[in-house]
Amino acid sequence: MELRGRTTVVTGGASGIGRALTLRFAREGANVVVADVDEPGMAAVAGEAQALGVKALAVRTDVTELAQVQTLAARAFETFGAVHVLCNNAGVAAWGGLETATHRDWQWVLGVNLWGVIHGVEAFVPRMIARGEPAHIVNTASMAGLIASKGLGVYNTSKYAVVGLSETLVKDLKPHRIGVSVLCPLGVETRIRDSERSRPAALRNERAERAEPMQLIGRHLSPETVADMVLAAIHANELYVITHDESLEPLRRRFERMERSILDRRR
Ligand SMILES: NC(=O)c1ccc[n+]([C@@H]2O[C@H](COP(=O)([O-])OP(=O)(O)OC[C@H]3O[C@@H](n4cnc5c(N)ncnc54)[C@H](O)[C@@H]3O)[C@@H](O)[C@H]2O)c1
Secondary structure, three states: OOOOOOEEEEEOOOOHHHHHHHHHHHHOOOEEEEEEOOHHHHHHHHHHHHHOOOOEEEEEOOOOOHHHHHHHHHHHHHHHOOOOEEEEOOOOOOOOOOOOOOHHHHHHHHHHHHHHHHHHHHHHHHHHHHHOOOEEEEEEOOHHHOOOOOOOHHHHHHHHHHHHHHHHHHHHHHHHOEEEEEEEOOOEOOOHHHHHHHOOHHHOOOOOOOOOOOOOOOOOEOHHHHHHHHHHHHHHOOOEEEOOHHHHHHHHHHHHHHHHHHHHHHO
């Protein structure tokens, strides 16, 4: 898909991967809509995009609230007439065993990581279909949506769901010429380890103690490298954007365990 003159929307666009995606799209000549809860951050990114010669709109959006994502979609379509690329990217991480996860941890992480993506689909897909132009949706999951890690269960649950949603969405939207990609990185140099900064007061744990972020295997890529890979996947209409070669062995081992369960039963 040629992005020049088209319109892109990125949630979580104020920082990290979302910021890099927004600026990568702007460099391609696309108009950009930045949606985030971090108002100064998204205003700065919109300013950077404008300096690249494209139109940019920043819309404060808490993706956990359907009404706010509906407003985001309405603003984007009113301003630019169409949306060609939607990145449901906003996400947060919480660390610690499932046996100690609080209800607030579940509400916060699933609210942003899963309901945020669902709200993006609910608000944008009907408008994209009505518009009838080719479009693409990128959902940011994680390698944590394909491989489970001890101490990351709440996050794993949210990201596995995003992978499942995306794998189905690609089938459902094919007749409408809307492609879907699901982004599954390992480590990326962003502020994800400081996710608590955006946790709403009402969902803070009563006891402040929390597990330290765990160390991921493999390299940490720059958000810009990841954004390049996403752009290539949009152009090639590829479902999986698996950014790290280091993912191959754990993925193979997971599949082999499943294969063994079938083969062992046959014996
Ligand atoms: N950094 C990594 O190692 C890594 C690896 C795999 C997947 N991811 C995923 O990448 C995505 C982007 O995260 P990042 O690494 O760039 O982190 P980041 O913390 O740098 O950026 C996340 C952005 O999401 C925004 N956000 C948080 N809650 C929000 C809400 N309710 N509504 C709207 N925006 C909200 C934050 O303000 C921030 O700007 C997330 O979905 C994350 O789970 C990151």
